Each structure stands twice: as C-alpha cells, then as structure tokens.
Amino acid sequence: MRLRNKPGAEDKLLAYGQYVVSTPEEWKGRWNERFDKKQPLHIEIGMGKGRFLIEMAKQNPGINYIGIELQTSVIVSALEKQIEEGLPNVQLLQVNAQNLQSFFDKGEVDRIYLTFSDPWPKNRHEKRRLTYKDFLYSYETILDEQGELHFKTDNQKLFEYSLISFSEKGMILKELYLDLHNSEVENNIMTEYEEKFSRKGNRIYKTVAYFPESK
Amino acid sequence: MRLRNKPGAEDKLLAYGQYVVSTPEEWKGRWNERFDKKQPLHIEIGMGKGRFLIEMAKQNPGINYIGIELQTSVIVSALEKQIEEGLPNVQLLQVNAQNLQSFFDKGEVDRIYLTFSDPWPKNRHEKRRLTYKDFLYSYETILDEQGELHFKTDNQKLFEYSLISFSEKGMILKELYLDLHNSEVENNIMTEYEEKFSRKGNRIYKTVAYFPESK
Known part of the structure; x- marks a missing residue:
C-alpha cells in the first residue's frame, strides 16, 4: 500500500x-487483562x-x-x-x-488472521512475506494447540508461495478455496481491498491451516 | 469420460x-526387464x-x-x-x-503422474478420487525415496480436495501453479483434454509433491 x-x-x-x-x-501472557472479558484471543x-x-x-x-x-x-x-x-x-x-514472540506468550493466541498481506513479489524480499518460514515458526509458538491460521489474499503468487511454505512446515489445511467468492462460504467479511478487487473480477484465495501437533 | x-x-x-x-x-520388482534399458521408471x-x-x-x-x-x-x-x-x-x-502395491515393489517407481483424473465430485465417491488418502498411502509405498507425484487438473474442486489430502498426509509441495498456462513453465505437454479446456479459457492447476521421508 x-x-x-x-x-x-x-x-x-x-x-x-x-x-x-x-x-x-x-502485556505478554496477560492480554486478557486489557479486555473487559477473558475470552478467546484472535489477532x-x-x-x-x-x-x-x-x-x-x-x-x-x-x-x-x-x-x-x-x-x-x-x-x-x-x-x-x-x-x-x-x-x-x-x-x-x-x-x-x-517480534511476535516478545508480545505474546506460548499458546496465548487462538487464531491468527492474515488478510491481503503485502505480497513482496521480489525474491530478495521473501523474508518479509508474512508466510515466510520464520513467521510460521513464531505463529506456531504463540498459537494455542487448537489454534488456526486464516489466510486470505487475491495475490496468486503469494498464495502459491504460501501453500508451499505451509507444506514445508508440515501445516495441515483444514479449508481451501481457490475462488472464494464463487464458493459456498457463509458470512465472508470483506476488507476495503477485497471488495475493490473482487468487483474487478479478481479471484480471492483463502485457506485455514493449523500446525500438526495441534488438533 | x-x-x-x-x-x-x-x-x-x-x-x-x-x-x-x-x-x-x-513383473513386480523387475519392471526394468520389460524394457530395453534399465533406467528410471515413471508411471x-x-x-x-x-x-x-x-x-x-x-x-x-x-x-x-x-x-x-x-x-x-x-x-x-x-x-x-x-x-x-x-x-x-x-x-x-x-x-x-x-491394487498398485500388487504390481510394484516398494520404491520401484521414480515418479507418478496424475493428469486430469476423474474428479468424482460426489462426496460418496470420495474414495475413488486418485488423491484420496488410501491412494496416497500406496503411492508412498511404491515411490522411491526421491520420488515425486506430479498432479495436473482443470477441476478446481478436485485440486482443492487434493491439496488438503496431501497436507493431511504430510506431503510437501515442491512446485505449485494455480494458473499453469499463465505461469512461466517450460515444456508443458498437454493431453487432448488439457488442450480443449485450455482453449475454452479454463485454468489448469498443477503441483509437484513428495512424501516427507523422501528428499
């Protein structure tokens, strides 16, 4: 952007x-105190x-x-x-x-959303992509055993890259949509970006994945 | 068909x-004798x-x-x-x-191709899909440690299903194309089916995957 x-x-x-x-x-380890109620934490x-x-x-x-x-x-x-x-x-x-691990304790997070992340298309920027292996390691650490990663993008190359990255990390796909807006999915909340791109006819890709020790 | x-x-x-x-x-375990030369076996x-x-x-x-x-x-x-x-x-x-395991020995095959397999769209036919978990187990058995599964289809639902199935089996994606004919891939040999569907503007999906113990 x-x-x-x-x-x-x-x-x-x-x-x-x-x-x-x-x-x-x-607030690491006690994020619930920042909120009115102690309940699941999604970031x-x-x-x-x-x-x-x-x-x-x-x-x-x-x-x-x-x-x-x-x-x-x-x-x-x-x-x-x-x-x-x-x-x-x-x-x-x-x-x-x-630095996610400085801010969240092991297993403190129940769900991570990545929506329309910057694709960083150049090879030399691979490490900046939010699905690069180093990020996946930190997600694995801060996610609860039942935790899930929800990933949505309209960028085909980023999605291809990410599915490969997930597989190398041994992640398991729970859901996968290669054309979200033409799939039977309930209650998809769109970002500004998604709405704009979907109107242009671009495909939206989505997956829900988790780490093998969990679930 | x-x-x-x-x-x-x-x-x-x-x-x-x-x-x-x-x-x-x-010929199980000695397929090389059916050919002029002893060389890698792709099926x-x-x-x-x-x-x-x-x-x-x-x-x-x-x-x-x-x-x-x-x-x-x-x-x-x-x-x-x-x-x-x-x-x-x-x-x-x-x-x-x-019955693949009746015909091929453990590790006898170097590569398996699945090209435009029957999608068997109905849930009750899931077990017939060539990427159903039981098939993956037999592929794992007959494939060499360095062996790869090359999978190509124009059927979005089958491809989604298969990537989930691969991930549940712990398979690792080596290559992934969500729009093969608009990707930079050399020397793609098309089946009759692929040529026909691609002409209609359908997307072709492809992945190359391997089993975790291998590679």
Whole structure:
C-alpha cells in the first residue's frame, strides 16, 4: 500500500491509550487483562485500516481482537473506526510482526488472521512475506494447540508461495478455496481491498491451516 | 469420460503382448526387464488415451514409462499410438489403480503422474478420487525415496480436495501453479483434454509433491 503521511496521526495514537497499546511487552501472557472479558484471543497481523478487524469484533463479541499494524498513517484509520465504535473487545498494537514472540506468550493466541498481506513479489524480499518460514515458526509458538491460521489474499503468487511454505512446515489445511467468492462460504467479511478487487473480477484465495501437533 | 464401446479392442490388446502387460503381478520388482534399458521408471495412473504418456516417452528416451488405464475402450487408443510409434520405453497396463502395491515393489517407481483424473465430485465417491488418502498411502509405498507425484487438473474442486489430502498426509509441495498456462513453465505437454479446456479459457492447476521421508 502506498502511504500518505497523515498529519496528527502520532498524537492521536498517543491520545487513545485505552485502545492503542504503547508498551506491548508488558502485556505478554496477560492480554486478557486489557479486555473487559477473558475470552478467546484472535489477532490480525497487518490489519491495514482495520475494517475486517472491526467488523469481526462487532459480529463476535465473545472474542477479543488485537489488530497489529506497523504503519502510523494506516493504523490511525483503524483507531478512528474504533473511536467511533468503542468496542470493548478491540485493542490495537503498533509493532513489527517480526517480534511476535516478545508480545505474546506460548499458546496465548487462538487464531491468527492474515488478510491481503503485502505480497513482496521480489525474491530478495521473501523474508518479509508474512508466510515466510520464520513467521510460521513464531505463529506456531504463540498459537494455542487448537489454534488456526486464516489466510486470505487475491495475490496468486503469494498464495502459491504460501501453500508451499505451509507444506514445508508440515501445516495441515483444514479449508481451501481457490475462488472464494464463487464458493459456498457463509458470512465472508470483506476488507476495503477485497471488495475493490473482487468487483474487478479478481479471484480471492483463502485457506485455514493449523500446525500438526495441534488438533 | 463417457465411454463408447470399441469393437475389436479386447482382441487388439491381446494381440500386442509386447506393449500390453497381461500378467502384471509377475513383473513386480523387475519392471526394468520389460524394457530395453534399465533406467528410471515413471508411471501415469489413469492415462486415458495416452497422448501425454507417449509424448513424454518420445521426449525422454532415458526414462521408462508405464501407462495405467482400466477401461478397454480407452487404453486401446493409447495402444494404437504406441503401435505407430513403437517406443522401446513404453509399456501399458490395464489394471485397477487400487491394487498398485500388487504390481510394484516398494520404491520401484521414480515418479507418478496424475493428469486430469476423474474428479468424482460426489462426496460418496470420495474414495475413488486418485488423491484420496488410501491412494496416497500406496503411492508412498511404491515411490522411491526421491520420488515425486506430479498432479495436473482443470477441476478446481478436485485440486482443492487434493491439496488438503496431501497436507493431511504430510506431503510437501515442491512446485505449485494455480494458473499453469499463465505461469512461466517450460515444456508443458498437454493431453487432448488439457488442450480443449485450455482453449475454452479454463485454468489448469498443477503441483509437484513428495512424501516427507523422501528428499
């Protein structure tokens, strides 16, 4: 995503400490205390402007959601949605996804969402893709034994790459859709991006996968 | 494939004993003796009319090929191609793929091709799909440690099903193409079926997978 600088974004993030976690290491192992209720924890890595996360949180009050996004000018849009909604089950985290294990305890997370992640098409950027093996290792660590990775993209090459990466890690596919919008799937919540691309006729790919020791 | 009865097919298969193996159990563990040269063995399961197999055999004289097809009226078309070509590295086998382990020794096969297999779309026919778990177990047995399964189809549902089935078996994907004809792949040999469907604009899916102990 090309980023435009958003004036006042930094200040806004600081001003809403109840929604934006400024010292995430301190909450490792006790994220439930940041929420009204102790209930399952789902996180989205690279949530962008947060539409998917906020919609999910509205529809599923029995789940706590943490949205992770590094870019100030983007996470602030998610914050604005949350200011409007004031959902008790949403927290936002501005950190680098490479350090997930500093912020979450072993097995602390019940589900990870990756939706329309940056494809980083160049080979030399492989390590930045959120389905690169190093990320999968950290997902495996922070996910509960019953935990799942939900991955959705319109980028064919990224999806091909990711399925290979999952197989090398021994992950097991629970669901797979090679053309999500022409499949029988209930209640698919679209991001801004998904809606735009789907309207153009692009295929959306989705899989739900888990690690072999679990399930 | 809808089958038309082909008069004289049975007789023709019997008449060409040098190409069509009538007692396959006898050759288990010594398939190399059926060929001019001892060299890697690739088999195609459900070869249909044999265009892919015959083309592969022509292009790769350093590999022995066995084409497997149960239907008399179909395998005879493959035989007719082989009568014309007289390739020393082609043998045809009219057997049920469910008994592969009766015909091939452990590790005797270097590569298995599945090209445009019958999708058996109904749930109650799942066990007939050539990527059903029972088949995968037999492939694992007869494949050499370095062996690979090459799977190509235009059927999206079958491909989705198969990738899930492979993942449950712990298979590792070496290559994956979600739109083969729009990918950078060299020297793709098409079956009659593939050519027809590709002309219609259908996507062709392909993967190369192997079993975890191997490679």
